[in-house]
Amino acid sequence: MSLLRPALISRAMAVKSLTRPTARLAYTHVRALATVADTVFPANKAAPKPAHSAPYQFDASAPKATPAALKLKSGHVFTGTSFGAQNSSFGEAVFTTSLVGYPESMTDPSYRGQILVFTQPLIGNYGVPSQEKDQFGLLKYFESNKIQCQGIVVNDYATKYSHWTAVESLGEWCAREGIPAISGVDTRAIVHLLRDQGSTLAKLEVGEEVLENKEVVEFPNPNERNLVSEASTKEIYELNPMGDVKIALIDCGVKENILRCLVARGAAVTVFPWNHDFNKDMDQFDGLFISNGPGDPRAAMPTVNNLATAFKNPNPKPIFGICMGNQLMGMAAGLGVYKLQFGNRGHNQPAINMQNGRCSITSQNHGYALEDSVLTPGKGLNGWEKYFVNANDGSNEGIRHLTKPFSSVQFHPEAKGGPQDTEYLFDDFLNLARAEKVKMSSKPFYTTESLIKEVPKPVEVVA
């Protein structure tokens, strides 16, 4: 249902936006290019006809924009105009059905290595906000301090923008950060291709020569790099140190709003690099959090091994994971992981809680999923059971342990911008961590010696 609905909305909006005068102007040049080029790309079947052919007239007075082309490894070429950086880039072409939140999506480290195709046809209309920070020192409007995706593909770039937080246009931001952007392409046709053949390697080319330059010999695969290591912090740092409950967070490419969801609820958060062995530090913390992150989870085996050790701890601390965190926890629990045909990316993915049958609409951004078929009801694996399941495709949306305080979800409860329906999971996790703290402080585990060490030294008074 949720896949269908945005498709219908998008189509209606596309028709609307195409009839606007600004859209017509933006398209004139594009359509002229498209006649030359909806084209041949070698080693290739013929490119598909666009799903629609709009009646655009070539307007010789239209301003001439730099041509751009999205070239898929399968051989399909989509031509349009550039509105970002004047350089080309490579990545895995993926699509998102989110209607809003392009600044957040583009700065989400989980999109690292990917060329992002928006199904929402009109993009850029509210510009790009500032790097303003909140009271915790976290970016208010972005999920990290730079654009993380390799490029963006939109149907209709809004050349005029308006919003009270906007400081620049989407095109200016992309140009400043060296990220190519293409508009005027039939994103519905691209999405059809990506759904049929799966997320595909691609090149986003910019420049006058893109139409002659038909051959792309190499398509580097970002998933062959260790994207988690690229996105993770190199230094350990602390947020809200006076918080009442201490959380160790393993940063696989953490989003600002995950950190905010923890510290705003009173947690003191220490952020560690992805491969840090937290097992040796866990007596200083009340809970462990495993973040989201880009690329193939199999690149983060050190984290999986550290988690497998943590699961064996006879006095386990609460552990919660999001997205990449879910995949890594599942792998540590003994589950397999596989690449989805085209992934789930958008703000409208239905996830069913297997405990109470309730369905929440969630934000998602992943290309991999846990293979959870062994987690049949009443017969889990090593005490693990399914927590959430995707109502569209049945893929795994989370796991939880039956007796230990471990759980994780594939969707994003911290979603920005929304929906916020599952943010309560942060409360659940921190409640467990607080309960753990109370339990530990009432446990007579210390020796007299350790008590003595804790007595502060008398202050020397200098006469």
Ligand SMILES: NC(=O)CC[C@H](N)C(=O)O
């Ligand atoms: N948002 C995430 O953490 C994404 C996880 C992983 N990179 C995937 O694509 O499946």
